[in-house]
Amino acid sequence: MYTVILNGSPKKDGNTSILINMILPKLNSGFKIINTFSKNITPCIDCQKCYTSSKCALAENDKDKTTVFLNEIEKADNIIIASPLHYSMLSGSFLNFASRFQYFYVSKYIRKDENFHIKKKRGFLLLTGGGTTKDFYPVEKVTKLILRQINASYEDTLKYINTDSMPLYRFDDFSDLEKLNLTNKINRFVEKINLSNISQK
Numbered sequence: 001m002y003t004v005i006l007n008g009s010p011k012k013d014g015n016t017s018i019l020i021n022m023i024l025p026k027l028n029s030g031f032k033i034i035n036t037f038s039k040n041i042t043p044c045i046d047c048q049k050c051y052t053s054s055k056c057a058l059a060e061n062d063k064d065k066t067t068v069f070l071n072e073i074e075k076a077d078n079i080i081i082a083s084p085l086h087y088s089m090l091s092g093s094f095l096n097f098a099s100r101f102q103y104f105y106v107s108k109y110i111r112k113d114e115n116f117h118i119k120k121k122r123g124f125l126l127l128t129g130g131g132t133t134k135d136f137y138p139v140e141k142v143t144k145l146i147l148r149q150i151n152a153s154y155e156d157t158l159k160y161i162n163t164d165s166m167p168l169y170r171f172d173d174f175s176d177l178e179k180l181n182l183t184n185k186i187n188r189f190v191e192k193i194n195l196s197n198i199s200q201k
């Protein structure tokens, strides 16, 4: 089992990273974290070269590491999209990264490449937020759409939407009840990730 975590936070030690770090020791699989807020990630420019070629035009750019990351995603059994809520949506840097999944869509549905295959995987969403978002339907809908591009199902969301009043770097100061509630939520989420009954396609 191999889990790839896509971290869309602009902060290395922010709330999203702290929440990711809280789940890592509980995972029973190997994992890799890809930070999408990186100079090495170039968004899709819709040049449509992949309509006729199996090579993405951006993969020819030495500075672009997205292709390397896309290879990791192909290998994964589980994908966790982790992001702070920005305007009740996944972060801009995450959406830039996910725009490169267009290559997979085009390979399958436009170029109809018979050699193209991404193994089936399970997808999860991890969200942090300051507290203003009340409606999670739009972000979950977009997440499902993005997961479908990489042949991932949508399984579950872990939300911590209270970072304005209780940022996670202050977890040690939380009351025992607050600690227990969050720990229970994390445990239920990780239990689902650790299920290994994946049927390969």
Ligand SMILES: Cc1cc2nc3c(=O)[nH]c(=O)nc-3n(C[C@H](O)[C@H](O)[C@H](O)COP(=O)(O)O)c2cc1C
Pocket (backbone or CB within 6 Å): 009, 010, 011, 013, 014, 015, 016, 017, 084, 085, 086, 087, 088, 089, 128, 129, 130, 131, 132, 133, 161, 163, 164
């Ligand atoms: C541009 C921007 C937009 C935001 N929009 C929302 C929002 O719509 N809903 C919400 O609950 N929090 C919102 N927040 C707050 C962040 O989601 C929150 O601070 C989050 O925990 C930050 O995670 P990080 O520490 O990993 O960056 C926004 C923050 C920024 C910078």
